[in-house]
Amino acid sequence: MTIVTYHMMVFLYIFIFRIDFVLEGVGRLHREMELEIKQYSIRKVFSLWALVALPMVFFRFMLLPVLAPIVSFHPGILYWILMIVGMIWQFVLSVFLLKRELGNLSWEKLKKRLWLNHPVHPKTFKVYKIAYAFTIPIIMYAFFFESTGLFGFIEETINLIFPLLAPEDYTRIENLAIPEFVGAWYLLGIALISCLFNYLLGEELFFRGVLLPKMKGAFGRWDWVMNGVLFATYHLHKVSEIPLFIVGSLFYGFLNAKYRSFWPAILIHGVEAIPLLLGVTAVILGFL
Numbered sequence: 001m002t003i004v005t006y007h008m009m010v011f012l013y014i015f016i017f018r019i020d021f022v023l024e025g026v027g028r029l030h031r032e033m034e035l036e037i038k039q040y041s042i043r044k045v046f047s048l049w050a051l052v053a054l055p056m057v058f059f060r061f062m063l064l065p066v067l068a069p070i071v072s073f074h075p076g077i078l079y080w081i082l083m084i085v086g087m088i089w090q091f092v093l094s095v096f097l098l099k100r101e102l103g104n105l106s107w108e109k110l111k112k113r114l115w116l117n118h119p120v121h122p123k124t125f126k127v128y129k130i131a132y133a134f135t136i137p138i139i140m141y142a143f144f145f146e147s148t149g150l151f152g153f154i155e156e157t158i159n160l161i162f163p164l165l166a167p168e169d170y171t172r173i174e175n176l177a178i179p180e181f182v183g184a185w186y187l188l189g190i191a192l193i194s195c196l197f198n199y200l201l202g203e204e205l206f207f208r209g210v211l212l213p214k215m216k217g218a219f220g221r222w223d224w225v226m227n228g229v230l231f232a233t234y235h236l237h238k239v240s241e242i243p244l245f246i247v248g249s250l251f252y253g254f255l256n257a258k259y260r261s262f263w264p265a266i267l268i269h270g271v272e273a274i275p276l277l278l279g280v281t282a283v284i285l286g287f288l
Contacts, residue, residue, distance in 0.1 A: 039218060052089070054236075055086050060237035061237070079171045084190070090206040091205060117261055119131035119255065176283065177282075181284060184284055195270075208253050208266075213260075224251075224254045227257075228251065231253075251268075
């Protein structure tokens with residue numbers, strides 16, 4: 001073998017290796033772009049919405065009235081458990097959808113699909129942690145509309161017009177603040193499970209994790225608006241509260257969509273867990 005032939009073989013090997021490496025990189029990039037580009041249709045978005053909204057309606061308006069008179073414990077606890085079951089179903093559905101889309105649920109695939117990263121600046125594409133601070137005004141905005149009671153007349157008006165849709169007293173969690181639950185530490189366990197599936201693995205995983213990143217193809221720049229509307233109207237089991245939910249949750253997904261991160265909505269929505277857990281603990285200790 002001459003020195004020229006040797007160098008030609010080495011060159012050919014490197015060339016083939018490099019081409020293979022480049023093609024592999026292009027293929028990987030293409031798959032990643034395909035994952036980013038492939039969006040849900042309007043029909044699919046609403047179909048998935050129905051799959052999480054209708055079970056809650058069934059639990060609230062059909063199953064609950066049947067079980068409430070015959071259970072041996074407070075019907076408010078039954079209602080709470082049924083709502084948790086509905087949120088666990090959202091988690092199961094989310095995992096099923098992700099498994100079908102991604103093949104295997106590796107961290108790298110889930111991170112891309114669900115935006116499990118810090119906020120990223122839309123122009124510089126660099127980590128933009130200051131976006132977390134932008135959650136504060138949205139939290140205050142949501143609190144103003146949903147928790148101050150200033151707009152309670154809207155719910156009361158709807159209940160007067162549609163009395164059959166008015167919630168029973170025992171479905172209001174504040175009505176669990178009774179002596180019966182003093183020392184009932186299992187109540188805190190229910191509250192913790194509720195928070196887990198309400199603010200992370202259930203509602204948030206489904207609406208801001210599964211749906212939101214795939215809604216731009218159907219709703220364009222207003223994907224976050226439609227996501228908030230879908231999240232609010234999913235609460236058909238609290239139908240008289242939907243108008244407040246629409247206004248209050250309108251910006252829940254705004255920062256997620258703008259900075260391509262799952263975490264801002266977790267902070268915005270999850271802050272509700274603090275008064276809930278404090279209130280349940282106070283009830284158990286007999287402070288309320």
